[in-house]
Amino acid sequence: MVTRHLFTKKMKKIFTRAMFPVIGLASTVWFLIRVIPKPSRASYPCMRVAFPLASTFITYLLSLSVAILSLHKVRNYVAQNKYRLAVLFLFIGMLSSLWFISHTDNTIASSVLTAEHTPNDPMGTGIGIHPGRVIWIYDPDATNEACSGYILKDGVINDLDNLWFQEKNNNQEVIDSMVSVALQLLTGEESNSQA
DSSP states (O other), rough: OOOHHHHHHHHHHHHHHHHHHHHHHHHHHHHHHTTTOOOGGGSSSHHHHHHHHHOOOOOOOHHHHHHHHHHHHHHHHHHTTHHHHHHHHHHHHHHHHHHHHHHHSSSSSHHHHTTOOOTOOOOOOOOTTTTTTOOOOGGGGOOOOOOOBBBBSOOOOOTTTTTTTSSSGBOOHHHHHHHHHHHHHTTOSSSSTTT
């Protein structure tokens, strides 16, 4: 059992590392496409998720690029007998390599990608009449599950069409009952007028 858990944890880590460049690039492109035309979009929730991934990816690329270019320069300067510059670029390459190595395992992005949330463990602070209370109501009789979404192409909605919002595909009594039950459960009252 312990071996299986360790194997699963190791596979998750390998998968995260393999997917990081793909997700990082996608997040960077998404962030730039959305935010450059309208900077106020940076406060959107999807941008708040994309930004740490994109910034970590850019940092990852920069540190890797600086390390590779510095070590390439070291080789060139050693060949030209310019040892002081070679030592300087070796130092820069080593610092960049250390940055790269130390930040690939412990990044903001990896915490987003590998975050594990357990059921019934709320995130954030609950608000409302009963803080954190969530009501879920379901009744398959409320709608026609066989609704095909068929529409005539004449541009006029009539009884020959079969769309989800038409009265024939909704049972208003069941929907009203669901709203009533949800309202009473949410407020903790026993009637709609009290709720």
